[in-house]
Amino acid sequence: MKARLISTVLTVLAVTATAACSGGGTSSSSSSAGGKTLTYWASNQGTSLENDKAVLGPELAKFQKQTGVKVNLQVIGWPDLLNKILGATTSGQGPDVLNIGNTWAASLQATGAFMPFDAKALTAIGGQDKFVPASFATGGVAGKPVTSVPLYGLVYGLYYNKKMFADAGLQPPTTWQELQAAAKKLTVPAKNQYGMVLEGASYTESVHFAFIFGRQNGGQPFDAAGKATFTSDGMIAGVKQYVDLMGKDKVVNPSNVQYKNGPEAPGDFAKGKAAMLMSQNNADNTLQADGMKSGEYGVVPIPTPSPLPAGGKDVASFVAGINLSIFKNTKNQDAALKLLKFLTSPEEQTILDKPFTALPVVKGGTVNFTDNKAEADAFAKVLATKAEPLPLVAAESAFETNVGNAVNGLLAQAATGKDVTNADIKAAMQSAQDKMAAAG
Amino acid sequence: MPVTTTNSTSSALGTVPPPPPPPLSPRPRGRRRPRWKGATPYLLVLPAILLELLIHIIPMLVGIWMSFIQLTQFFIANWSQAPAAGLDNYKIAVDFSSSIGQALLHSFTVSILYTLIVVGLAWLFGMSAAAVLQHSFRGRGSLRTLFLVPYALPVYAGVITWSFMLQRDNGLVNHVLVNNLHLLSNPPFWLIGNNAFVSMAIVALWRSWPFAFLMIMAGMQSIPDEVYQAAAVDGAGVWQQLRHITLGMLRPVNVVLVLMLFLWTFNDFNTPFVLFGPTPPLSADLISIHIYDNSFVNWNFGLGAAMSVLLLLFLLVVTGAYLLITNRRSRRA
Numbered sequence: 001m002k003a004r005l006i007s008t009v010l011t012v013l014a015v016t017a018t019a020a021c022s023g024g025g026t027s028s029s030s031s032s033a034g035g036k037t038l039t040y041w042a043s044n045q046g047t048s049l050e051n052d053k054a055v056l057g058p059e060l061a062k063f064q065k066q067t068g069v070k071v072n073l074q075v076i077g078w079p080d081l082l083n084k085i086l087g088a089t090t091s092g093q094g095p096d097v098l099n100i101g102n103t104w105a106a107s108l109q110a111t112g113a114f115m116p117f118d119a120k121a122l123t124a125i126g127g128q129d130k131f132v133p134a135s136f137a138t139g140g141v142a143g144k145p146v147t148s149v150p151l152y153g154l155v156y157g158l159y160y161n162k163k164m165f166a167d168a169g170l171q172p173p174t175t176w177q178e179l180q181a182a183a184k185k186l187t188v189p190a191k192n193q194y195g196m197v198l199e200g201a202s203y204t205e206s207v208h209f210a211f212i213f214g215r216q217n218g219g220q221p222f223d224a225a226g227k228a229t230f231t232s233d234g235m236i237a238g239v240k241q242y243v244d245l246m247g248k249d250k251v252v253n254p255s256n257v258q259y260k261n262g263p264e265a266p267g268d269f270a271k272g273k274a275a276m277l278m279s280q281n282n283a284d285n286t287l288q289a290d291g292m293k294s295g296e297y298g299v300v301p302i303p304t305p306s307p308l309p310a311g312g313k314d315v316a317s318f319v320a321g322i323n324l325s326i327f328k329n330t331k332n333q334d335a336a337l338k339l340l341k342f343l344t345s346p347e348e349q350t351i352l353d354k355p356f357t358a359l360p361v362v363k364g365g366t367v368n369f370t371d372n373k374a375e376a377d378a379f380a381k382v383l384a385t386k387a388e389p390l391p392l393v394a395a396e397s398a399f400e401t402n403v404g405n406a407v408n409g410l411l412a413q414a415a416t417g418k419d420v421t422n423a424d425i426k427a428a429m430q431s432a433q434d435k436m437a438a439a440g
Numbered sequence: 441m442p443v444t445t446t447n448s449t450s451s452a453l454g455t456v457p458p459p460p461p462p463p464l465s466p467r468p469r470g471r472r473r474p475r476w477k478g479a480t481p482y483l484l485v486l487p488a489i490l491l492e493l494l495i496h497i498i499p500m501l502v503g504i505w506m507s508f509i510q511l512t513q514f515f516i517a518n519w520s521q522a523p524a525a526g527l528d529n530y531k532i533a534v535d536f537s538s539s540i541g542q543a544l545l546h547s548f549t550v551s552i553l554y555t556l557i558v559v560g561l562a563w564l565f566g567m568s569a570a571a572v573l574q575h576s577f578r579g580r581g582s583l584r585t586l587f588l589v590p591y592a593l594p595v596y597a598g599v600i601t602w603s604f605m606l607q608r609d610n611g612l613v614n615h616v617l618v619n620n621l622h623l624l625s626n627p628p629f630w631l632i633g634n635n636a637f638v639s640m641a642i643v644a645l646w647r648s649w650p651f652a653f654l655m656i657m658a659g660m661q662s663i664p665d666e667v668y669q670a671a672a673v674d675g676a677g678v679w680q681q682l683r684h685i686t687l688g689m690l691r692p693v694n695v696v697l698v699l700m701l702f703l704w705t706f707n708d709f710n711t712p713f714v715l716f717g718p719t720p721p722l723s724a725d726l727i728s729i730h731i732y733d734n735s736f737v738n739w740n741f742g743l744g745a746a747m748s749v750l751l752l753l754f755l756l757v758v759t760g761a762y763l764l765i766t767n768r769r770s771r772r773a
Contacts, residue, residue, distance in 0.1 A: 079717070083736060090516045113517035203719070255609045257632060328517075394513065401737045405719045412632040412721065434539040435738055
């Protein structure tokens with residue numbers, strides 16, 4: 001017994017020593033000697049992970065030619081990205097440069113794993129002024145040096161199938177009521193045709209719409225003090241507006257509740273199984289890969305209820321996009337800054353925005369991913385006048401996962417034929433809010 | 441360790457005159473042997489102990505330590521800065537009036553139910569199949585192989601195939617039930633709502649019963665035929681033979697088998713994770729994935745660790761009680 005006690009104490013001491021080491025987060029990356037190789041985690045922006053590699057490969061080869069720095073590219077799908085970043089943050093073993101969803105910027109900033117961009121670093125990548133201010137503002141919480149800079153810009157729009165609308169004698173909706181009416185008219189379950197397609201298993205989509213429709217109904221996920229207010233009337237009404245598409249309005253195929261971020265929802269839209277799709281502008285990629293020509297669909301801002309509910313705002317999107325961060329413990333900071341400068345240069349932006357169907361994040365850029373002028377104008381208009389950033393608070397990522405999963409659960413309830421009442425929504429949102437409180 | 445060895449050796453050599461002191465002179469072989477003999481068992485288990493420490497004990501202790509600190513998103517990049525939390529994480533986890541405690545309790549109940557169903561049926565299936573295959577007949581070998589396939593398949597490959605089959609629109613299950621057999625008019629969802637629990641239990645059963653089958657079959661091979669013959673002579677029927685001989689002599693195997701199945705099933709992470717992703721439907725919210733959720737989805741590793749420690753304690757108590765009861769009984773028998 002005594003021997004056991006002694007060995008336990010010894011083990012505890014050993015553990016403490018190990019923990020003290022791991023706390024520092026010692027080394028990073030697979031950088032080779034001489035600091036000539038960078039590891040870059042790119043998010044999935046193209047039609048597939050292979051497509052991303054095919055697009056980025058030649059550009060990174062160009063970068064190597066210019067600077068002599070080799071970039072080891074890894075493309076990571078959206079479902080895994082945040083977890084992988086979190087793992088890298090915890091272990092201290094991460095890439096040198098990485099892409100993040102810009103809405104995570106404040107949360108990841110709070111972990112302290114990313115390099116803050118001081119004036120010198122900003123100068124090294126070409127200066128803060130080269131970026132579109134709205135995009136640059138997503139880089140971190142206000143009043144602190146940002147820990148990420150914008151790379152690709154995205155906003156939501158309402159895609160509609162021009163032929164299906166014309167055949168039914170419909171105009172693209174300008175109010176939520178018109179959208180509901182059009183969707184109902186275009187829903188013919190017998191023909192496996194629905195008015196709208198959703199990605200009901202994607203927590204990110206769900207939370208984005210909870211935010212957009214919550215804002216339209218006068219809600220706000222966080223109050224001025226940064227406290228979660230998910231159960232406010234506006235937020236609940238917003239969630240209901242979204243979930244009702246599946247539940248009360250019955251304009252969505254119940255199977256959509258199993259659709260994740262991926263080719264399924266745009267695929268249904270491209271094949272005429274759904275007449276409308278609410279998506280960020282990078283859907284163009286998948287639609288065209290599925291054989292839809294850019295003239296066959298139109299894009300308008302996602303409409304609001306008419307009249308606008310009390311306190312509501314005409315919000316059709318949040319300022320979405322992809323940002324670039326540098327891991328703090330990279331051994332190749334200079335090379336990493338060079339890569340950021342390269343990727344955010346106006347020339348590369350013009351090249352990359354096209355295959356990745358992104359909006360430019362540097363000043364003077366034009367929307368070049370589509371030859372459809374009306375579509376380009378619609379997205380530009382949404383970004384300029386109808387987009388609000390998601391809350392820039394440290395708890396943002398927890399907000400996304402908790403509220404997003406709660407809304408997914410409500411969609412599943414609606415899909416299996418159970419009514420989703422305001423009380424159900426309030427209970428789900430309350431539970432999400434409790435989890436936030438525990439996280440401190 | 442070496443100190444103990446020397447002591448035991450010298451005491452063992454107590455009656456023999458002490459070896460000559462000059463270390464340079466080669467020692468007779470006979471004297472050296474017992475010295476090594478004493479150390480051999482320790483040397484043999486040493487790698488296992490070291491690896492056990494590295495792979496199990498140390499991470500476990502780190503986990504216990506994490507449960508007492510506020511390891512949230514603000515500190516994950518620098519663990520040593522995380523402030524002490526005392527028992528706060530545990531208080532949150534077991535406060536059953538709050539939604540977090542309630543969710544934990546719910547997940548615990550789901551896990552218990554899942555374990556009972558899967559372990560019970562896996563044992564029953566394994567036992568039946570082994571009993572049927574005990575006597576040789578044509579095709580026995582191929583049947584045995586066939587039964588072991590789910591166990592031999594990589595977990596991920598097996599479960600993801602199930603998840604394809606259970607899709608609502610283009611899954612095989614609904615195709616058979618709705619399109620071919622016309623049993624249902626409206627295709628049900630198998631991976632959301634309450635059906636998710638049923639699907640998960642079936643998949644887990646499919647995966648774990650071959651292991652029960654394998655263990656029981658091995659155990660049955662060691663039961664001599666003479667015992668059955670003697671019983672038959674005494675007039676015992678098939679059922680009596682099964683009850684008194686097969687089950688009786690399989691007891692030691694069954695004790696271990698049920699314990700292993702219990703631990704694996706209760707801790708099952710792969711099945712729900714591959715079927716449903718990181719956040720399963722409420723009806724299938726098993727305890728391991730619930731803890732994963734609290735740690736990784738909410739970035740609150742302290743709370744997740746506290747829940748893990750509670751789970752560890754529960755499993756320790758159950759395992760201890762189980763072994764105590766089964767050992768006592770077998771000693772009496």
